[in-house]
Amino acid sequence: MNIPKKIRLYILVLSLLTLTSIPLLPNLGHAQTTIFKITLLVPSSNPARQSWSLVVQSSLQALGIDAERQVLAFGTVLDRAFTPDPSLVGKTWDQGGYDAVFIGQTLSIDPDPFMFYHSSQFAPTGSNYELWNNTLNDQLTSQIDTTLDDAARINLLKQWQVLAYDEQPAVTILYTNETVAWNPNIVSNGAQVFGAYHFPADWPPIDQLTLATGVTNATIALAQTGPAPDKGYIPYLSDSYYDSTVYAQLYSSLAQRNDTIFRTMLPQLADGTVQSPGWSVASDNKTWTVHIRPNIKWQDGICCVNATDVKMTFDAVQDSTIGSYLKSFYTVIIGGKNNVTIVDPLTVKFSLPKPYAYFVQNILTSPILPWHLLSPVWSIPYASWKSSCFNTGQAASSCSSLRYTGGPVGTGPYMWVGYNPTSQTNHLTRNDLYYFDFPVNGKTALQTYYWSGQRIGLSVPLGNPARLHH
Incomplete structure (x- = not known):
């Protein structure tokens, strides 16, 4: 996929990131103090979101709602809302679960609501975080998945949209545009790339970007928010969008x-x-x-x-x-x-x-x-994948009991070199074994991501490939 990018790209934006695409997922089982009580989960990594959460809290309190804030580490919020212990699924904040969370979520360019909304997909092993349990919804989402005729499937999607609008336990705000800034003196094809690849449907791989004529050494900064690594570099173990911006470059x-x-x-x-x-x-x-x-x-x-x-x-x-x-x-x-x-x-x-x-x-x-590094039979048991250095990027000493003690390895255009906890920077370098063309031009160019709030970077040699422009 670029994972779950493809099947389920969402960005967690707890407490309030913007006023654009933010579904509010309430758990109405909370004991009412005034109209009712609600706890807002706020990521500690982002001062802007903390400021917005104060605005939201004040607005709710003005309506007679007992709103309080909990400032938590980003990963803690993910764990609490999206991958809780099974015994805590559906519980309120006071019971160990959550009351409300603000997220940016998309069905992607090929809309498949099944994974987000079918009752078989309840968290923590699925992405139905709202725990929506509706018979008609289950019927429609199953039909959408198994209907191969495009026109018939789109008709079912339209029926599902009407149902979701009326019954889904979330408030969704649609936005269709975003603002992306780039330096045309460094990147020559920014308009093309960010026009064809755009959040929330898809974010462009690093190797889409082409250096401007005459540029052979450059730093490109893309502003993001949130920590990486958070859950880690194995795509199937991390529901963090921020982790995906790193591992999406590592794997194919x-x-x-x-x-x-x-x-x-x-x-x-x-x-x-x-x-x-x-x-x-x-x-x-x-x-x-x-x-x-x-x-x-x-x-x-x-x-x-x-x-x-x-x-x-x-x-x-x-x-x-x-x-x-x-x-x-x-x-x-x-x-x-x-x-x-x-x-x-x-x-x-x-x-x-x-x-x-x-x-x-x-x-x-x-x-x-890679089986040769992650084989559960003779290398890293499934139970140790999460704590392995392959997933965490930590020093080999932290996973010395495992047969493989190195970091993540894939076949993508860029290789993981290491993580600097002091500068909070992921260092990636160009993979010269990449099976698609990497022209010599651009071999020494560097691209770096800087994330607002916490400064998280990816330092990678930027190639000049045209492999995706068929």
Whole structure:
């Protein structure tokens, strides 16, 4: 996916980030003190959000609502609201759960409301954080997923939108524009890239940006907020948008979206071309065969990506031991570990329990992880993935009991070098083993992200590839 970017890009903005796309998710079970009592969760990493939370608190109190604030670490808020202990799901703040949270959430460019709103997707192993349990909603979201005709599926989506507007336990504000600033003296194609890739549907990969003519060494700053690493660098263990801005550059998927306008899907780790991709579906519309691109090396030089890596990735996200917040979604769509089988070293078969209209867009875009480093059999048990240095980026001494004590490794355009806790900077460098073209021009150029609130950086050599501009 660039994960869950593709299937479920959301940005957590607790307490109030802007007045644009902010659904309010109330838990109305709270004991009423005045009209009622509500606790606002506020991330400590961002002074601006803390200021906004005071405005929100004051406004609610003016209405006779007993509103209080809790300033917590960003990860703590994520844990409390989105991945709580199962015993705390649906509980109020006073009971160990949450009352209200402000989030930015999108169904992405290929809208699939199933993972956010079907009753099978309740947190903590799913993304139905509102715990919406509605029979008609379940029927419509299931029909949307299994309807392969585009016109019929869009009609079902429109019906679902009416239902969600009337019944969904959230208030959603739609916005259609954003402001992105870039320096044209450094980046030559900013208008093109930020026009084709835009939040909240998709954020452009670093390797989309092209240096201006004559520029060979540069620093590019993209302002964001929030800590990274927070939950970590394994996509299936982190529901933090901020982590995804780092790990999205490290990994590759079987398929990748080319743009958010024409919605072209490119073979990435899958073999083939746009015109003839390395995936196909049988006449039953449930059996998918994917051929893997040969000779793709991992960033540590190990060759090559194969069917074992793919199967382990999809087995892991469906395994209860690692505790993925996406487990319920993948399990429903794929149907279990036995439904992903190795045909040969470069071929994988997915035998779905029923057709899924967004299989390429939402399943084949899942980041593929390295079996040779993460194998639960002989390297890192599933139970240790979360605390592994591969996920945390911590020093090897913090995970010395594990067979692999290094940081994250993928096949993406940039490699993880390290994290500096003093400057709060993630350092990435260009992956010269990348299987798509990286022209010599730009090899020494640097791109750095700076996040407002906490300064979180990515230092990466910026290439000048045209690989996604087919």
